[in-house]
Structures are given as C-alpha cells and as structure tokens.
Amino acid sequence: MEVEKNIDNTYGKQFNLKKQLWADRTIKHYAFGSAITGFIPFPLIDLVVLTGIQMKLISKLSEYYGVDFSEEKTKSIIASLTGAAVPIGLTGTVCSFLKLVPFIGYTASFLSMTALSSASTYAIGKLFVKHFESGGTFLNFDVNKSKTYYEEQVKKGKELAESMMERSSKKN
Numbered sequence: 232m233e234v235e236k237n238i239d240n241t242y243g244k245q246f247n248l249k250k251q252l253w254a255d256r257t258i259k260h261y262a263f264g265s266a267i268t269g270f271i272p273f274p275l276i277d278l279v280v281l282t283g284i285q286m287k288l289i290s291k292l293s294e295y296y297g298v299d300f301s302e303e304k305t306k307s308i309i310a311s312l313t314g315a316a317v318p319i320g321l322t323g324t325v326c327s328f329l330k331l332v333p334f335i336g337y338t339a340s341f342l343s344m345t346a347l348s349s350a351s352t353y354a355i356g357k358l359f360v361k362h363f364e365s366g367g368t369f370l371n372f373d374v375n376k377s378k379t380y381y382e383e384q385v386k387k388g389k390e391l392a393e394s395m396m397e398r399s400s401k402k403n
Contacts, residue, residue, distance in 0.1 A: 250364075254292065258356030261288040262388060263395065265352040269345035281348050285309055285355050292356065296363035304369040311374040312358070312381050313351060346392045353388030354381050 265284045271277040286305050293300040358381050362372060 250295075253295065254356075254360045257291060257295075258288065258353055258360070259391075261285070261291075261356060262349045262353040262391070265348040266345040266392070268348045277348075281351070282306070282309055284348075285352050288352060288356050289359050292359050292363060293369075296360075298363055298368050301369040304372070308369075308372055308374060309355065312355065312377065346389055349392035349395075350385045350388030353391060354384035357384040357387075 261284060265281055268277040268281045268284075271280060286302065286309065289305050289309075290300045358377055361380065362377070
C-alpha cells in the first residue's frame with residue numbers, strides 16, 4: 232500500500248511538472264510573440280493587436296485547463312488589469328502615440344512597446360495559470376484581488392524581456 236502511495240505521489244508530481252512546463256513555454260511563446268506590436272507603425276492598432284494576442288493566450292490556457300473560454304469576460308479582464316496598472320496602461324498608450332513623432336518617437340516607442348507588451352502578456356498568462364490551477368473560472372475571476380499579483384508578474388516579465396533583448400543584441 233505504501234509503495235502505491237509513493238508511485239501515485241511521484242506520478243502526480245511529474246504530471247504537475249509537465250503542466251507547469253507546458254504553461255511556462257506557452258506563456259513565454261506568446262509574451263515574446265507580443266513584442267511584434269512594437270513594429271506596428273500605427274498608434275492604437277498596436278494595442279488592438281496586443282489584446283488579440285493576449286486573448287489567444289488566455290483561450291489556449293483555458294482550453295488546456297478545461298475551463299470554458301469567455302471572449303467577453305476575457306476582454307473585460309484584460310482591459311481592467313491593464314487599465315488598473317495605470318503606469319503600465321498609460322505607458323502602453325503613450326508608447327503607442329509616440330509613433331506619431333518622426334524617427335525618434337518611433338524608435339522610443341519600438342523599444343518601450345516591445346518590453347511592455349511582452350511583460351504584460353507574460354503577467355496575464357501567469358495570472359490565469361494561477362487562477363485556473365486553483366480551480367477558478369471566468370465567472371469567479373476577481374480583478375481587484377488579482378491586481379497585485381499581476382503587477383508583480385509584469386515586473387518579472389520586464390526582466391525576462393530585457394534579458395532576452397540583451398542576449399539577442401550580444402548575438403548580433
């Protein structure tokens with residue numbers, strides 16, 4: 232009986248590790264993919280594309296965790312989270328409008344938008360994984376309780392994006 236418990240425990244840990252690895256890989260894939268929004272030369276369109284990428288990530292995570300996807304709830308949650316972190320939301324909008332300033336504005340916007348887009352997408356992914364793993368759904372998602380965790384993950388996402396940019400520039 233003890234051996235069976237150990238086998239079940241080991242299998243459970245391996246299964247959870249596989250879930251974590253899949254979720255981390257998926258989140259990073261979408262986070263770095265969202266960096267393309269820095270290349271979009273039109274203000275606000277980049278933010279629309281970013282929201283679409285983030286919605287696709289959440290859709291994929293909800294499918295993986297067996298949670299029914301809600302497009303309307305997802306849009307509302309993304310808007311609330313990115314708007315709730317005023318410096319982050321404001322910076323994203325400012326970065327988007329910087330593209331209107333010839334050359335210097337576009338360059339500054341490109342550098343800022345790539346890091347902010349990646350960080351925000353990373354944070355949203357991490358937040359939803361945590362929520363889904365605790366048995367949460369779109370119906371019981373509490374934006375107010377999630378803000379602090381989201382902001383912590385944005386910081387981690389920025390660090391991750393900056394380290395990837397550094398590695399990329401060293402290769403060139």
